[in-house]
């Protein structure tokens with residue numbers, strides 16, 4: 001009886017562990033929907049900041065090496081920026097999204113941005 005109980009706990013822990021790992025994996029489809037809704041307006045659909053508005057607001061090219069160098073695979077920092085927004089010299093550039101998006105959505109979006117700037121992505125092209 002005791003043995004079964006322990007086995008059940010282990011199985012549960014294992015399942016939760018697997019679920020947790022899966023939650024932190026990029027779901028590109030979902031990320032793209034959020035990207036299009038909240039980010040593409042300024043950064044361009046391809047994130048390369050080549051649109052008229054992107055040039056006007058001077059948005060960052062998120063596929064650039066500069067971004068890769070800055071964030072590497074540091075999703076925490078990106079999540080922070082997405083959650084809190086970005087302002088410079090008292091000018092609001094990006095609105096905070098922590099009220100609009102769930103934490104998982106913010107994390108997923110961060111993973112998406114990291115993939116955009118990753119070198120692997122560039123090799124595919």
Ligand code: HEC
Nearest residue numbers: 038039041042043057058059060070081082093094109113
């Ligand atoms: C209102 C226009 C606008 C929107 C919308 C916008 N951005 Fe930006 N973003 C900018 C501008 C402008 C910059 C360049 C800021 C600077 O001068 O460093 C920037 C920079 C960034 C950077 C680089 C920050 C850094 O520290 O170098 C990231 C990452 C980023 N944006 C991600 C996003 C994501 C993800 C979204 C969608 C949730 C988004 N942006 C939506 C205008 C925007």
